[in-house]
Amino acid sequence: MMAAQIAENTHQWRYRLDTSLRVSQRMRRTLLGTVPVHSPLYKLHPLTRFVTLLFLGVLPMFIDWPEINIMILVAIFIYLSWSRVDLSGLKIYLPLTITVAIFMFAISIGFPGYKPDYVGFPFMGLQLFFQPLFFTLASYWRLIAMLFGTIQYFSTNRERDTLVAIRTLHVPFVISYFFSLSLRAAGMFMEDMRIIREAERARGLDETALTLADRAKLYAMYLIPLFTLAIRRTDEITNALVARGYTLSGKLENGNQRSDYILSKYPFRLLDRALILGMLCTFVLVVILRVGFGYWSMDTDPLRIYLLAMLLGGGQ
Amino acid sequence: MTRSMKNANECLIEVSKLQYQYPDGTHALRDINLKIFENQFIALIGQNGSGKTTLAKSLNGLLKPSSGYVKIDGLDTRVKGTTKKIVTKVGYVFQNPDHQLFSNTIEKEIAYGPKNIGLGHDEVNQRVQDAAQVCGVERGLFQDHPFFLTKGLRQRVAIASILAMRPKTIIVDEPTTGQDLRQSLEVMNFLRDLWLHKGHTIIIITHDMNIVADYAQRCVVLTKGELVMDGATREIFSQPDILAKAYVKPPQITRLAQDVLEYNFPKDVLSVEEMIQAFKKIARKEH
Amino acid sequence: MKAISCQELSWKYSGRKRFAVENVNLDIEENTFVSIVGPNEHGKTTLVSCIKGLIPANYHGIWYGKVEIFGEDNRNITGQKMASEVGYVFADPESQFTSMTVEEELVFGLENIGLPFQVVHDRLEWVSEITLIKELWDKSPYEISGGQKQRVAIASVLAMKPRIMILDEPTSMLDPIGKDSIFDIMTNVKNETKMTIIVVEHNIEQIAPLSDQILLMYEGQIAKMAPPEEFFNNSDFLVDHGILPPQATAFVDRLKQDGFYDGVLPVDYEGGVKATRQVLQRHTA
Ligand SMILES: Nc1ncnc2c1ncn2[C@@H]1O[C@H](COP(=O)(O)OP(=O)(O)OP(=O)(O)O)[C@@H](O)[C@H]1O
Ligand SMILES: Nc1ncnc2c1ncn2[C@@H]1O[C@H](COP(=O)(O)OP(=O)(O)OP(=O)(O)O)[C@@H](O)[C@H]1O
Ligand SMILES: [Mg+2]
Ligand SMILES: [Mg+2]
Numbered sequence: 029m030m031a032a033q034i035a036e037n038t039h040q041w042r043y044r045l046d047t048s049l050r051v052s053q054r055m056r057r058t059l060l061g062t063v064p065v066h067s068p069l070y071k072l073h074p075l076t077r078f079v080t081l082l083f084l085g086v087l088p089m090f091i092d093w094p095e096i097n098i099m100i101l102v103a104i105f106i107y108l109s110w111s112r113v114d115l116s117g118l119k120i121y122l123p124l125t126i127t128v129a130i131f132m133f134a135i136s137i138g139f140p141g142y143k144p145d146y147v148g149f150p151f152m153g154l155q156l157f158f159q160p161l162f163f164t165l166a167s168y169w170r171l172i173a174m175l176f177g178t179i180q181y182f183s184t185n186r187e188r189d190t191l192v193a194i195r196t197l198h199v200p201f202v203i204s205y206f207f208s209l210s211l212r213a214a215g216m217f218m219e220d221m222r223i224i225r226e227a228e229r230a231r232g233l234d235e236t237a238l239t240l241a242d243r244a245k246l247y248a249m250y251l252i253p254l255f256t257l258a259i260r261r262t263d264e265i266t267n268a269l270v271a272r273g274y275t276l277s278g279k280l281e282n283g284n285q286r287s288d289y290i291l292s293k294y295p296f297r298l299l300d301r302a303l304i305l306g307m308l309c310t311f312v313l314v315v316i317l318r319v320g321f322g323y324w325s326m327d328t329d330p331l332r333i334y335l336l337a338m339l340l341g342g343g344q
Numbered sequence: 345m346t347r348s349m350k351n352a353n354e355c356l357i358e359v360s361k362l363q364y365q366y367p368d369g370t371h372a373l374r375d376i377n378l379k380i381f382e383n384q385f386i387a388l389i390g391q392n393g394s395g396k397t398t399l400a401k402s403l404n405g406l407l408k409p410s411s412g413y414v415k416i417d418g419l420d421t422r423v424k425g426t427t428k429k430i431v432t433k434v435g436y437v438f439q440n441p442d443h444q445l446f447s448n449t450i451e452k453e454i455a456y457g458p459k460n461i462g463l464g465h466d467e468v469n470q471r472v473q474d475a476a477q478v479c480g481v482e483r484g485l486f487q488d489h490p491f492f493l494t495k496g497l498r499q500r501v502a503i504a505s506i507l508a509m510r511p512k513t514i515i516v517d518e519p520t521t522g523q524d525l526r527q528s529l530e531v532m533n534f535l536r537d538l539w540l541h542k543g544h545t546i547i548i549i550t551h552d553m554n555i556v557a558d559y560a561q562r563c564v565v566l567t568k569g570e571l572v573m574d575g576a577t578r579e580i581f582s583q584p585d586i587l588a589k590a591y592v593k594p595p596q597i598t599r600l601a602q603d604v605l606e607y608n609f610p611k612d613v614l615s616v617e618e619m620i621q622a623f624k625k626i627a628r629k630e631h
Numbered sequence: 632m633k634a635i636s637c638q639e640l641s642w643k644y645s646g647r648k649r650f651a652v653e654n655v656n657l658d659i660e661e662n663t664f665v666s667i668v669g670p671n672e673h674g675k676t677t678l679v680s681c682i683k684g685l686i687p688a689n690y691h692g693i694w695y696g697k698v699e700i701f702g703e704d705n706r707n708i709t710g711q712k713m714a715s716e717v718g719y720v721f722a723d724p725e726s727q728f729t730s731m732t733v734e735e736e737l738v739f740g741l742e743n744i745g746l747p748f749q750v751v752h753d754r755l756e757w758v759s760e761i762t763l764i765k766e767l768w769d770k771s772p773y774e775i776s777g778g779q780k781q782r783v784a785i786a787s788v789l790a791m792k793p794r795i796m797i798l799d800e801p802t803s804m805l806d807p808i809g810k811d812s813i814f815d816i817m818t819n820v821k822n823e824t825k826m827t828i829i830v831v832e833h834n835i836e837q838i839a840p841l842s843d844q845i846l847l848m849y850e851g852q853i854a855k856m857a858p859p860e861e862f863f864n865n866s867d868f869l870v871d872h873g874i875l876p877p878q879a880t881a882f883v884d885r886l887k888q889d890g891f892y893d894g895v896l897p898v899d900y901e902g903g904v905k906a907t908r909q910v911l912q913r914h915t916a
Pocket of ligand 4: 675676677722799
């Protein structure tokens with residue numbers, strides 16, 4: 029009986045070796061998600077990708093017009109889908125965006141404040157005011173655009189990409205040293221967290237069955253073991269760094285610079301130069317126009333002007 | 345074989361067409377079909393990266409199948425809200441005990457599981473006592489920090505913390521890695537006791553073929569995420585050709601007997617003692 | 632030339648009652664393969680940490696005696712020189728990782744000793760090729776199997792081609808064939824580059840035939856040090872000290888005790904087969 033089973037399994041195995049050449053898509057784990065290894069995104073230099081963080085994450089701060097911020101948001105999604113990031117993975121941020129919306133609009137409707145030029149209108153039995161409402165709308169989209177400008181970076185890049193970006197800028201070694209050490213510490217912290225959670229799940233912890241309060245308590249409880257682990261990790265990493273000759277100065281004993289193989293693996297192309305230059309120029313231009321000349325401020329928003337006119341026209 | 349391998353006993357875990365893919369696309373398990381029965385001692389072997397740990401974690405619901413299913417006492421691991429029930433049926437001791445210990449005293453460590461499945465104070469205490477005693481963790485150590493124990497003790501605390509939930513099936517991932525002879529024997533004999541006298545099903549993952557030969561009654565061999573052999577240890581080791589394809593090497597003494605087969609040595613010698621017996625028989629007969 | 636020389640070496644961790652390593656005198660010639668065996672907690676790791684200089688630099692405790700690396704007191708050797716002279720593979724591969732991808736991990740040491748791009752590139756290719764980890768480059772070293780972690784840890788030190796390489800239980804999680812291949816690699820490197828190799832191991836079967844010397848650590852002291860042919864000739868002593876000889880050796884030893892065999896004890900499998908054949912030929916007509 030047993031022998032027959034072995035024979036059968038072996039037979040199946042031979043058969044399967046021929047048919048199991050199914051190639052599955054290789055993915056690369058990033059800080060917040062996964063991206064196909066062959067994403068066109070990775071043709072761009074890490075520094076270029078890093079600049080998109082500044083560009084997309086900060087630019088909306090200087091723009092009040094919601095229609096432009098929505099366009100930036102659309103651009104972010106196009107960029108992500110061109111990078112072949114699975115957009116459905118972004119679903120997890122939906123609750124956050126909805127919560128923020130409810131919170132902001134509830135405050136603005138409940139506590140609109142009052143100024144003489146406020147234009148009121150009734151809506152489903154409520155007395156609403158246009159100006160504070162539109163202000164909230166604009167702030168909301170600005171915030172969401174900034175949020176996704178940041179999320180896009182962290183869901184397409186790893187610690188390594190950020191390190192390469194920083195080192196490309198030739199900041200002093202001590203700075204990049206501490207930066208990389210803290211990135212590693214963050215990475216290990218997350219790793220330890222994952223380990224502890226898995227250990228707890230192996231002993232019956234069911235996070236999906238917890239209430240929000242319980243979950244908060246749980247996370248607070250992680251701090252103790254994480255702290256102990258961190259102490260041990262510090263010892264370990266000191267040993268590990270020393271054992272392979274890492275020094276704070278970044279200099280060799282003969283005075284030369286430590287070599288940087290990983291960095292030189294990333295080609296810095298003309299396209300990267302052009303993109304970075306383009307993004308920086310646009311950024312500077314927007315800041316100058318906004319701060320110096322009041323472009324894209326709330327009062328000048330065509331959408332706002334149009335709606336206000338409608339409201340005033342319709343009201344009279 | 346001292347015990348019946350199949351049929352007579354109840355099926356505890358049923359795995360059907362199990363596939364598992366990690367988020368980065370690594371296809372770690374391909375189409376695994378497997379049944380684990382009551383009161384068996386099973387060794388899960390195979391080369392590095394063949395998917396043993398992945399399979400073990402799937403057997404207690406830590407990893408959910410990408411397709412196919414794992415049923416524990418009829419309970420599908422993919423169904424939400426079954427975690428607490430599953431851990432009282434199948435326990436998994438991690439490959440690295442450091443990945444399992446997180447409390448700041450040994451007592452809390454062992455008590456975590458029983459508390460978590462909602463047992464009362466007295467029952468929890470009782471189980472901590474029992475598990476600690478069975479695993480040879482002395483009371484005097486209860487307030488020590490698990491991180492700063494010796495390797496052997498850490499391993500035992502890890503097993504105790506799983507045992508405290510009294511699962512029928514216990515999976516231990518590489519129980520003897522880094523342990524010396526005495527401690528390896530200790531932990532293996534302890535696992536054998538659980539199997540022989542307490543009715544547990546034990547699944548070990550190991551690269552030490554001598555241990556497989558000495559302890560396991562049934563052997564499951566994985567290669568590149570596929571289950572290629574499943575059967576009685578003796579039968580598995582008597583097929584070196586197929587084993588070689590799975591990058592598994594039987595114990596030295598088994599190979600030695602197989603290399604001098606022309607003298608009528610049995611193909612399935614599992615220990616030096618058996619080899620000596622066989623030799624004496626042959627030498628006497630031929631004289 | 633002497634690669635390593637320990638003189639009256641003792642070390643006690645602070646807070647411990649006993650010395651973890653006590654009065655060790657040890658000379659290791661260049662280009663030899665030394666295996667260190669012994670039960671848990673008997674000072675194997677402590678001894679090799681003293682040689683590498685991690686003790687006393689990164690630990691608290693009491694130190695007596697002296698360790699010399701190629702004739703130079705190891706406490707006077709600077710960090711980078713030490714890194715390129717003495718490679719050290721930790722027992723727990725995870726405690727050795729400093730990077731978040733395997734590729735970075737492999738080049739980390741090479742970058743630190745300032746090797747030029749092409750050399751780093753060639754070493755990276757070479758080491759990944761022989762240790763079979765090329766397809767793991769892009770993964771996180773925490774998200775691979777136990778044995779793969781161990782391969783990465785070994786490869787990242789081997790890539791530096793140090794003059795002395797210390798490996799603390801480097802293959803505890805490798806499959807039997809993987810163990811063989813790692814030790815084959817080590818032997819080849821030893822022969823090609825005059826490397827001196829020290830391996831701490833519990834599993835003696837694979838390393839015995841490769842070793843020039845086997846050293847038994849017991850209660851912080853060297854209980855026995857001999858070439859493998861001599862090392863196993865008193866199996867009761869070994870078993871008392873927690874060491875089990877390889878099965879083939881043990882079998883032939885039993886034949887010897889029962890008067891069937893009177894030759895030299897084999898230390899490797901092939902030798903075991905040969906001796907067994909001899910005995911069988913003689914005792915079957
Ligand atoms: N967290 C993870 N993310 C992605 N891939 C993983 C992860 N863990 C393991 N793998 C991959 O899945 C495959 C199977 O790994 P697994 O840990 O199950 O192997 P194993 O049989 O336990 O090997 P070992 O004997 O070395 O412990 C390997 O190729 C490994 O690289
Ligand atoms: N960091 C430390 N602090 C205090 N004591 C330690 C430390 N590391 C080891 N010891 C103690 O020193 C002694 C020797 O330990 P060591 O780790 O050298 O043993 P080993 O032979 O390598 O054992 P194993 O086979 O378990 O790795 C033990 O008694 C141990 O408890
Ligand atoms: Mg494993
Ligand atoms: Mg040790």
